[in-house]
Amino acid sequence: MSLPPFQALLDSHGAAVHRFLVAAVGPAEADDCFQEACIAAMRAYPLTQHGSNLRGWLLKIAQRKAIDAHRARARRPVPMGEPPERASDGLFRRALDGHDPVWSRVRALPEKQRMAVFLRSAGDLSYADLAEVLDCSEDAARRNVHEGLKRLREEMAT
Amino acid sequence: MNDFDPVIGAAVGGLPRSGPPPALLRRLATRAEAEGVLDVAYAQVDSPLGPLTVAASRRGLLRIAYPDRPLDDVLAALADEVSPRVLEAPQRLDPVRRELDEYFEGRREGFGFTIDWALTRGFPRKVLQATARIPFGQVRTYAEVAASAGSPRAVRAAGNGLGSNPIPVVVPCHRVVRTGGALGGYTGGLERKEFLLGLERSPAAT
Numbered sequence: 001m002s003l004p005p006f007q008a009l010l011d012s013h014g015a016a017v018h019r020f021l022v023a024a025v026g027p028a029e030a031d032d033c034f035q036e037a038c039i040a041a042m043r044a045y046p047l048t049q050h051g052s053n054l055r056g057w058l059l060k061i062a063q064r065k066a067i068d069a070h071r072a073r074a075r076r077p078v079p080m081g082e083p084p085e086r087a088s089d090g091l092f093r094r095a096l097d098g099h100d101p102v103w104s105r106v107r108a109l110p111e112k113q114r115m116a117v118f119l120r121s122a123g124d125l126s127y128a129d130l131a132e133v134l135d136c137s138e139d140a141a142r143r144n145v146h147e148g149l150k151r152l153r154e155e156m157a158t
Numbered sequence: 159m160n161d162f163d164p165v166i167g168a169a170v171g172g173l174p175r176s177g178p179p180p181a182l183l184r185r186l187a188t189r190a191e192a193e194g195v196l197d198v199a200y201a202q203v204d205s206p207l208g209p210l211t212v213a214a215s216r217r218g219l220l221r222i223a224y225p226d227r228p229l230d231d232v233l234a235a236l237a238d239e240v241s242p243r244v245l246e247a248p249q250r251l252d253p254v255r256r257e258l259d260e261y262f263e264g265r266r267e268g269f270g271f272t273i274d275w276a277l278t279r280g281f282p283r284k285v286l287q288a289t290a291r292i293p294f295g296q297v298r299t300y301a302e303v304a305a306s307a308g309s310p311r312a313v314r315a316a317g318n319g320l321g322s323n324p325i326p327v328v329v330p331c332h333r334v335v336r337t338g339g340a341l342g343g344y345t346g347g348l349e350r351k352e353f354l355l356g357l358e359r360s361p362a363a364t
Binding site: 002003004005006007008010014015017018019022023031034035038039042043045046100102103106117121122149152153156 | 165166168169170172173174175176177178179182183185186189190193195196198200230233234236237238241242243244245246
């Protein structure tokens with residue numbers, strides 16, 4: 001199957017991937033993650049089997065880089081005075097400088113809901129493509145987004 | 159995306175819409191080159207014949223396209239025939255840009271970079287390689303080029319091969335004319351052929 005030039009992928013989906021990363025890891029780390037994700041994608045590109053859903057494929061790689069970044073951040077020393085419970089569960093919970101607090105709340109959702117909400121909202125994925133990225137049915141993808149949002153709504157109402 | 163309102167609609171709206179910043183894309187191209195994952199680099203080069211799209215593999219120059227070829231088509235052909243790992247990455251094309259500038263300013267008669275013939279095959283490749291040996295400022299006939307490609311009677315096929323030249327200017331198909339001196343054809347248009355022949359007739363500017 002013939003694949004488009006990688007530059008065309010960047011032109012069509014680069015903005016969505018970058019937006020997703022700004023939401024998922026914050027503006028300070030988004031650029032590095034974007035670069036890492038693109039290099040990993042280029043490495044794998046000639047053999048990809050996902051020619052029909054290249055945006056989803058790119059976002060899936062970006063998602064892995066986002067998770068790596070969160071883990072790296074969690075390993076870094078915690079600033080003095082930070083409450084210990086926030087430090088320990090803090091893979092996704094900590095607020096990031098200059099970042100919309102809503103995204104910090106999304107980062108605190110359970111993993112499936114968290115990624116579903118990020119990918120659907122910031123990554124602009126259809127439910128069909130989202131299902132492929134999350135390896136689940138379209139119904140399950142839809143459910144994860146809605147449950148995540150419901151939880152957000154409840155938290156923000158309190 | 160309205161199914162998010164009002165929960166995170168505002169946050170989505172606050173995300174950058176303009177895509178990754180240009181400086182980030184430049185860093186990405188540099189990094190891709192360093193990591194060995196950039197198979198085809200391309201850039202736009204200004205010239206008296208209009209902005210040219212030039213593309214190179216790690217082995218050498220692959221393609222020069224006149225502006226009347228849609229960029230998408232040029233890149234799609236490179237992706238199909240060479241590798242889909244294609245990025246706009248002007249650094250790799252810097253030597254080509256510099257030598258083309260000098261050529262168009264009348265300060266250069268030959269090119270020092272290598273050519274990657276990956277977009278050519280068979281007899282057309284032989285014709286184009288024979289054409290690449292025609293010295294600056296000289297012309298050959300289609301019959302002479304066919305002969306030096308090894309098939310003196312394949313004059314028409316030689317003409318077709320020249321018409322498919324992926325690297326005009328550098329592989330100087332403009333130096334091939336009809337027996338008797340008529341210009342013959344040129345994929346970039348006869349005006350461009352005349353311009354290039356005129357450029358090579360005039361005394362060097364320096």
